[in-house]
Amino acid sequence: MAGLGFIFIILPLSVLLFVLLIYSKKKSFGILFLGLWGGIIGIWILSAILKPFYTKKILDKNDFYGEYIIDRNYFPGKQADWQYNHFRFEIKKNDSIYFYVTEGANIKEPYTGSIQTKTPFQSARLMINMENPTHHVMTSNPTIYREIWDFFLVFNSPKFNNMYFRKGNWKEIE
Numbered sequence: 001m002a003g004l005g006f007i008f009i010i011l012p013l014s015v016l017l018f019v020l021l022i023y024s025k026k027k028s029f030g031i032l033f034l035g036l037w038g039g040i041i042g043i044w045i046l047s048a049i050l051k052p053f054y055t056k057k058i059l060d061k062n063d064f065y066g067e068y069i070i071d072r073n074y075f076p077g078k079q080a081d082w083q084y085n086h087f088r089f090e091i092k093k094n095d096s097i098y099f100y101v102t103e104g105a106n107i108k109e110p111y112t113g114s115i116q117t118k119t120p121f122q123s124a125r126l127m128i129n130m131e132n133p134t135h136h137v138m139t140s141n142p143t144i145y146r147e148i149w150d151f152f153l154v155f156n157s158p159k160f161n162n163m164y165f166r167k168g169n170w171k172e173i174e
Contacts, residue, residue, distance in 0.1 A: 010040065056146040059124045061117045063151070065093050071152055071166040081173055083163060087137060088170050091115055097128060099138050105172065111135050126153070137163060 014036060021029035057063075068091075070084040089099040095116065101109040113130035123146060130138045142153035142165070152166040 010036070054148065056123075056148060057151055058122055059144065059146065059151060060119075061124055063124070064091050064115065064117065064126055066091060066167045067169055068153065068165040069168045069170050071164040074152075074164040083160065084170075084173065087163070089138075089165070097130070097138075099130070099135055101135060102170075105170070109135075111138060113138065 014033065017029050017033040017036065020026070021033060067088065069088050070080060072080040072084050074080070085104050086102055087100070088102060089097060091097050095114050097113045097115050099111040099113070100107045101111075111130060111134050113128055113134070115129070116127045117124040118127055119125070123144075126142060126144060128138060128141055136159050137155050137157045139158070140156055142155050145152050145154065150166070152164055155163045155165065157163050
């Protein structure tokens, strides 16, 4: 759509201003011509400078390494607090994943597996291969939601529906 605006508005207007400048020799047409193209170039440069502030994070395999906890801010309340105290996982640099069923700080039951990534698009996708038996939270690959500076993973649990995990260190709830 922007290309059509350029072809049907900017180019004809530029040609018209340039022809008027040549034939009338008035400075005002030259100033308008330069102002039009200066504005276009200025907007282009400004958008290039501001791009990191409005484009979503492009993920690679290294971005997935770390500890994950339930995101209690996404849907705050008793259920999120309960999930936070009972589930967390970590992905290590040797491509292993450790899912923990916990009781607060105490790990009751660990589940292990491995990870790999696929990059069908610009950003990597996480693929999880858990050893059997596994926990119901880890029966499918997560959906990844990218944000400008960060991302979070959503697992579809058959028992709890969507569970939102974000990178972070587990701390006791006050």
